[in-house]
Amino acid sequence: MADEKKKPIFRKINATGPCKKIMADHFYELDEAAKSGSRKIAWCTSVGPAELLRAMGFLVYFPENHGAILGATRVALDTIPIANAAGYSPEICSYLTSDVGAYMKGETPLSLAYEGITEVPKPDVLVYNTNQCRDVKDWFMWYSRELDVPCIGIESFCNIEISREPHIAAVSRQLQDLVPALEKISGEKFDLDRFKEVVGLSRRCSDLWEETLQMGAAVPSPLTFFDSTILMGPAVVARGTQEANDFYELLIPELKQRVKDGVAAVDGEKHRIYWDGMPIWGKLRDLSTTFLSLQTCVVASTYCNSWVFSDLDPANPFDSMAKAYTDLFIVRSDSAKEEYILEMAKIFKIDGFLFHDAKTCPSNSNNRYGMPERLAAKFGVPSVTIAGDLNDLRLYSEEQSITQIEAFVEQLGEK
């Protein structure tokens, strides 16, 4: 008799199919290049200088994307302990530990999804930007030692209010300094016009992705945070290509039609929540179902917004890249972050904030310095913080978290 509720309806977005194809093409192209040696491969941190690498002829592979796949498939649970045993603490980034552990084990979930792919594509160069955290560099340095591949990158700033000229100059200079090393590895001369073209494509991708996310401001929202974690794939792995832009040109009209027809991603949407922090990759489906059954839509998130780089300017590619990748949310001070989230709360008309305190990702856990309390007081809506992790489900208590979410939604309903 308990919980005799209607089974929640998952409204599939039709463009998910083309999205999957872009991801498949991405991995097959890399796999072919790794096997044949036809193209040089650069590994890049997710908000690293992908545009520069692409412009210099590299195929670009993003280990963090692989980390997310390890999490979503829960393969991470078997691979994290291997890295832990090799001296990489369970307290550090679980993307790092799950990915390094998977490599040590000789396993990749790509082989389950893509027939014929048996391993991740070996890099010719590893290129990082520490704008997210130090862990990405430590991660790439492991591979550099293991595979004897050069590891180069950008040392970024952290905790800044907003980038000023000295910040941009320093990062821009570091970007330019990468060019000679990359030329040597790729065997291709740097071509400024090609670089401008890629930055232009990437900017367009950013604009389209932003427009996609803005759809969530409609009431009811045509998409959820959980949809966005899948739909963001092309903006992450294929920004700077026409294919990524074509995908969003296809997706946006579908979402616009939903808005026009009043089609809700969450049937009977009663509450709207902002998600701050990393996704819990291994529990996306469960959490999505929980929110659906509670008629609550997670309409916006800091995480998905992090692939919006509105400062990219093809006319001034180095400096604008430096600015775009330094004014990222994650690089900013708490006061700047707070202002940003407040703005999002207004735009997306949210009823509550959910903070995910990811044990192994302090840089993406914004609850730790009193922000939920400050935001709740300023915006006048409540917040809840759930403890978990992006990939390490040993750090996630499902029973407790679901109770917290249900209690939070009950509280919103009692207002």
Place this chain on the structure above:
Amino acid sequence: MADKLYVGVDVGSSATKVVIVNGKGTVLGKALEQSGMDFVAASKTALERAVNDAGASIDDVAHITSSGYGRKNVEFANDTKTEIACHARGAYQHFREAMTIVDIGGQDNKIIKIGADGNRLDFKMNRKCAAGTGAFLEEIARRMNVDMSEMDALARKSEEIVTISSFCTVFAATEILSLIRQGAQTRDIAKGAFRSVVKRVIEMDSLAGKAVATGGVVSHNPIVLELMAESIGHEVLTPPEPQFSGALGAALYAVDEARQ
């Protein structure tokens, strides 16, 4: 014609509590069973006993709301509510004013803030581990070979302050072995364990304003109320039978639900 009965079932990690009220919210009966491994069986037995306690018949039950850790296992319930909602509701039934409720349960702790009209303003749960919960106290009692039911009386005989500083229940148990080796008395360790529970609770959130404690731990160990009051500098109240507070809240929600 007999009163219609409205039932709240609170399946906690340690005990299952049932409270039966009439349409006016007056308590007619109650029962407590150990939750054990079979939540369904425990809740059924507790329900039967509570119905007997009310001197009523199961046929008079109009609505059942389940709550607590095992709320979704109560297959005979009409609906569910979280324990956070139910503890708030149960405590507000006794103290009809703004307050901060501290519920110390077997496996988790909650701090719930409610406004003057009983609306929930905020809540916090302990993080994943069992620090500061009933499970922590049970582990410490087991380590000292003391029955949990004797811990309160034992702690009251304490003459020296012993501090248990570890967050982690397992490490705290190791800390206790070390204290025993150093010659600490069990009575002092027992009080140290209760102090540790209080510390874990007060670091979850501020207990400013009226503070009310509920749950099995304070029900069986009122020393926790005293230590908490000492620590926060003002009185900590408790409703009658604080262990049944969540089940009472669930029963009151059952009345509301049946009316809708």
